[in-house]
Amino acid sequence: xxxxxxxxxxxxxxxxxxxxxxxxxxxxxxxxxxxxxxxxxxxxxxxxxxxxxxxxxxxxxxxxxxxxxxxxxxxxxxxxxxxxxxxxxxxxxxxxxxxxxxxxxxxxxxxxxxxxxxxxxxxxxxxxxxxxxxxxxxxxxxxxxxxxxxxxxxxxxxxxxxxxxxxxxxxxxxxxxxxxxxxxxxxxxxxxxxxxxxxxxxxxxxxxxxxxxxxxxxxxxxxxxxxxxxxxxxxxxxxxxxxxxxxxxxxxxxxxxxxxxxxxxxxxxxxxxxxxxxxxxxxxxxxxxxxxxxxxxxxxxxxxxxxxxxxxxxxxxxxxxxxxxxxxxxxxxxxxxxxxxxxxxxxxxxxxxxxxxxxxxxxxxxxxxxxxxxxxxxxxxxxxxxxxxxxxxxxxxxxxxxxxxxxxxxxx
DNA sequence: TGTCCACTGGAACGTACGGCTT
DNA sequence: AAGCCGTACGTTCCAGTGGACA
Numbered sequence: 001x002x003x004x005x006x007x008x009x010x011x012x013x014x015x016x017x018x019x020x021x022x023x024x025x026x027x028x029x030x031x032x033x034x035x036x037x038x039x040x041x042x043x044x045x046x047x048x049x050x051x052x053x054x055x056x057x058x059x060x061x062x063x064x065x066x067x068x069x070x071x072x073x074x075x076x077x078x079x080x081x082x083x084x085x086x087x088x089x090x091x092x093x094x095x096x097x098x099x100x101x102x103x104x105x106x107x108x109x110x111x112x113x114x115x116x117x118x119x120x121x122x123x124x125x126x127x128x129x130x131x132x133x134x135x136x137x138x139x140x141x142x143x144x145x146x147x148x149x150x151x152x153x154x155x156x157x158x159x160x161x162x163x164x165x166x167x168x169x170x171x172x173x174x175x176x177x178x179x180x181x182x183x184x185x186x187x188x189x190x191x192x193x194x195x196x197x198x199x200x201x202x203x204x205x206x207x208x209x210x211x212x213x214x215x216x217x218x219x220x221x222x223x224x225x226x227x228x229x230x231x232x233x234x235x236x237x238x239x240x241x242x243x244x245x246x247x248x249x250x251x252x253x254x255x256x257x258x259x260x261x262x263x264x265x266x267x268x269x270x271x272x273x274x275x276x277x278x279x280x281x282x283x284x285x286x287x288x289x290x291x292x293x294x295x296x297x298x299x300x301x302x303x304x305x306x307x308x309x310x311x312x313x314x315x316x317x318x319x320x321x322x323x324x325x326x327x328x329x330x331x332x333x334x335x336x337x338x339x340x341x342x343x344x345x346x347x348x349x350x351x352x353x354x355x356x357x358x359x360x361x362x363x364x365x366x367x368x369x370x371x372x373x374x375x376x377x378x379x380x381x382x383x384x385x386x387x388x389x390x391x392x393x394x395x396x397x398x399x400x401x402x403x404x405x406x407x408x409x410x411x412x
Numbered sequence: 413t414g415t416c417c418a419c420t421g422g423a424a425c426g427t428a429c430g431g432c433t434t
Numbered sequence: 435a436a437g438c439c440g441t442a443c444g445t446t447c448c449a450g451t452g453g454a455c456a
Contacts, residue, residue: 109440127432129439303443326419346445351420367420371454374418415456426445433438 020233021271021278027231028264030257033078038226039219040072043210047080047185050208054084054147054183055093059174062184064205066191067212070255073187074153076212081149097149103157108166111158112137119144138173138180145179156190164201171204214254220246223256224263232267237278241266244283262286295383298360299391305345306353307398308336310362313379314388314402319409323378325370326351331408336401354379 026032037044051060067073081097088095098118100111109126112133116123121140123133141148150170152158158166173182186205188194194202215223224242245266249259265286270278302310312332316324330347337344345353354377358365365377381388392398 107441124432126430126441127439132433132439345443347419348421348446349444352444355421367452369452369454370418371452372415372417372456373454374416375451375453376419413456415454417454418451420449420451422447422449424445424447427443429441431439434436 021236021267022231023233024231025264025267027227028260028267030260033075033082034227036226037072037075037079038222039215040076040212043072043076043212044080046208046210047076048084051080051084051149051183054095054149055088055091057093057147059147059181060149060183061207062171062205063186063208063210064194065185065187065210065212066189068214068253068255069189070249070253070257070259071212071214072256073212077151077153077185077187081151084149094144094146095149096146097151099151099153101153103154108158108162109133111152111166115148115150116140119146119148134169138176141173141180141182142177143180147181147183149183149185151185151187153187154189155186156188159197164197167205168198168201171201215250215256216254217246217250220249220254220256220259224259227260228263231264232278236267236270236276238280240280241278241283244280248283248287261290265290292387295362295387296391298362299388300395304342304397305350306357307392307395308333308340308342308401309350309353310357310388311336311392311398311401312406313363313381314385314392315404315406316409317381317385319405321409323380325376325378326354327376328408329354329379332406335406335408336404339401339404340397351377 027034047063047065050063054060065073065077078099081099085095085097096118098115100114102111105111105114109128109130112130113123113125116133116137119137119140121137123136152167155167167184167186170182170184184205194206197205221242224246228237228242242263245259245262248262249255252258262283263286266278266282269282269285269289273282299307299310309329312329313324315332316328321328326347330350333350334344354363354365357363362381362383363379364382365379367375368378369375389402392402
């Protein structure tokens with residue numbers, strides 16, 4: 001026991017005595033809003049100009065912002081809002097803001113819940129009709145007489161599922177309010193989502209449009225340099241590593257979030273190794289690790305039937321079936337359910353689960369027609385068999401069937 | 413050129429659950 | 435306590451489909 005304790009102390013000592021890589025690693029986290037946002041000066045100016053009337057207690061125009069992930073949309077909006085709120089406090093203007101990430105929040109009801117929270121409105125987390133929640137939100141807003149800037153990030157995620165009713169209601173809420181006002185900022189990764197909007201919504205939402213184009217590799221380098229200055233110790237980061245981070249992220253549609261992730265993970269790997277410099281090799285390892293971690297997390301958190309579908313495809317791939325089709329996967333899946341004593345879902349449902357797995361990038365499922373042999377999906381794994389075997393061998397359900405040989409495959 | 417297969421995928425509906433309002 | 439609500443997850447039904455084959 002004593003020995004064991006010493007060993008652990010040893011690990012901590014090594015960590016403490018090893019070369020110090022970071023001064024402040026939080027600076028590299030995606031939700032950190034820096035004091036300086038390089039190459040986004042135009043967008044900052046544009047959004048600030050549109051929102052400025054708010055300080056005069058007039059409603060600013062609604063704004064629609066679009067650009068791919070990691071192009072700085074959220075950071076710029078938060079940056080401008082921070083300053084706007086600070087200024088409004090100085091001059092005593094009644095301005096509040098509410099930031100909601102629609103993809104994380106998930107439903108219209110919960111979006112309204114978050115908006116309510118920002119003006120101290122308590123709403124039960126379930127039980128009310130959405131229209132009732134909206135009415136209460138409207139009343140509370142009017143009562144407070146506050147000008148609320150609502151930021152709906154990743155709005156496309158919400159609209160694809162629930163339609164544009166919420167935005168429609170929010171854009172016309174000013175017509176009914178006496179004292180309160182709402183300014184809307186919608187952020188989307190997907191430009192095509194505008195096609196899903198009702199023309200009435202589009203005309204009021206698209207009062208102002210701000211576009212964030214992807215960063216180029218040199219721009220990403222500037223951003224990384226800026227952050228590296230405050231997050232890493234001097235002389236830790238080799239110039240080549242920083243260039244590689246920006247080049248890798250630029251290849252992935254100029255994603256700054258990705259670049260910062262790479263830098264942070266590369267730093268952490270260096271730290272764990274106990275060496276003094278972050279090399280290009282560390283960056284390459286970081287890239288591999290980020291992807292693996294993502295996949296492992298997705299696999300571990302899948303619902304049981306999705307796991308079994310994936311196991312079926314894994315088992316088929318192990319048996320050298322290159323392109324599995326829906327019907328065959330379903331047969332194997334039924335057998336696995338029987339083995340585990342679980343009730344199987346319908347083929348329609350499994351077809352849907354396969355589509356969901358396709359979206360997460362774990363599978364590739366392509367609809368093909370086999371002529372008179374019908375229409376189906378050709379399915380293959382998009383990740384390595386080794387990862388699946390590793391994760392599913394440690395899962396209480398799937399470990400029982402991961403090495404199983406289905407009878408239905410014997411005569412194929 | 414028409415037939416036919418093995419599905420796809422949309423839509424409507426059912427069930428269970430937690431929790432609010434009346 | 436009854437009725438209603440949103441949400442999650444599922445089933446059932448069925449029109450539609452691309453292309454090999456007779």
